[in-house]
Amino acid sequence: MKKILFALSFLLFLLQLSFLLMLIPCSILDLHISLTHPLVLCVPMALLAAAVLLAAHKAGEAGKAAAVLLALSMPLSIIDGWLIFMSAVDAFCGLLLTVAVVCCLTAGHLFGSPKALKKAGMWIVCLVFIPLYVLLPLVVGGWGKNTVVQTLDSPSGAYYAEHSNTDLGVSGGKTYGHICQDKLDLGFLKLTRREMVYYNRYGGQSEPDVLQMYWEDDSRLIINGWAYDNPLDD
Numbered sequence: 001m002k003k004i005l006f007a008l009s010f011l012l013f014l015l016q017l018s019f020l021l022m023l024i025p026c027s028i029l030d031l032h033i034s035l036t037h038p039l040v041l042c043v044p045m046a047l048l049a050a051a052v053l054l055a056a057h058k059a060g061e062a063g064k065a066a067a068v069l070l071a072l073s074m075p076l077s078i079i080d081g082w083l084i085f086m087s088a089v090d091a092f093c094g095l096l097l098t099v100a101v102v103c104c105l106t107a108g109h110l111f112g113s114p115k116a117l118k119k120a121g122m123w124i125v126c127l128v129f130i131p132l133y134v135l136l137p138l139v140v141g142g143w144g145k146n147t148v149v150q151t152l153d154s155p156s157g158a159y160y161a162e163h164s165n166t167d168l169g170v171s172g173g174k175t176y177g178h179i180c181q182d183k184l185d186l187g188f189l190k191l192t193r194r195e196m197v198y199y200n201r202y203g204g205q206s207e208p209d210v211l212q213m214y215w216e217d218d219s220r221l222i223i224n225g226w227a228y229d230n231p232l233d234d
Contacts, residue, residue: 001059002066008055009062009069012048012104015041016076019083026191032180037188038084042096049077049103062111070104071112074121077104150211154218159232161221165208172202175209177223181232197221197228 019041026033035041052070056062062070081097105125112118150163159181166174177198184191200209213223219233 001055002063005052005055005059005062006066008048008052009066009073012052012073013069015045015048016073016080019080030193031183031191032194034190034192035084035188036190038093040188041084042093045080046096046099049100053103053107056107056111067111067113068117070108071117071121073104074108074112075124077101078125150213152213152215154215156218158218159230161213163211163213172206173208175200175202175211177211179221179230179232193232195231198223
């Protein structure tokens, strides 16, 4: 059972680390990551985390390598959950991510080692991420649900304009206008060059902006009669 626990813990660690590692080159190359089908990550993450907890419970204790992986999975599960949730707000995905986080925290707390690494993971969770989950919605007025209202291809098809709204509930919301260029589409994950050219925040009693958009050419987008240069048109 310890060998099975190590194999499951290692697979979970690779899955948790894969999404984080993608952020490094994307940050360097100034690319935006969007999860078009987040269940592709959320389902195996929840299943693996549950399987790890079950295997650890049956084994009664973890080997040294598995114990280290279990300790590392605690902060990684929180970080991944945060990043995936912010990339794709979805109730079912949120439930799966919660299952993964609870299983990782439980397995790491009960069977992880060394103690210093386990305690460091718990302190990170308690002092950083839990307050962030609680306080950020209070500061910004709630978790925002982002909805793409309209997309409009440029004349050549090389770029597209995207009009989206973020609903913050009673606090109102935000209206965005982005110019985008797809660089890589893996089906469940898309990498995009993306620059904001329009932004407006509206109050709780107001309606989101209605953007009338058209392309003058690939280098210029017209929004509600105002011209905006395309920052991606090098």
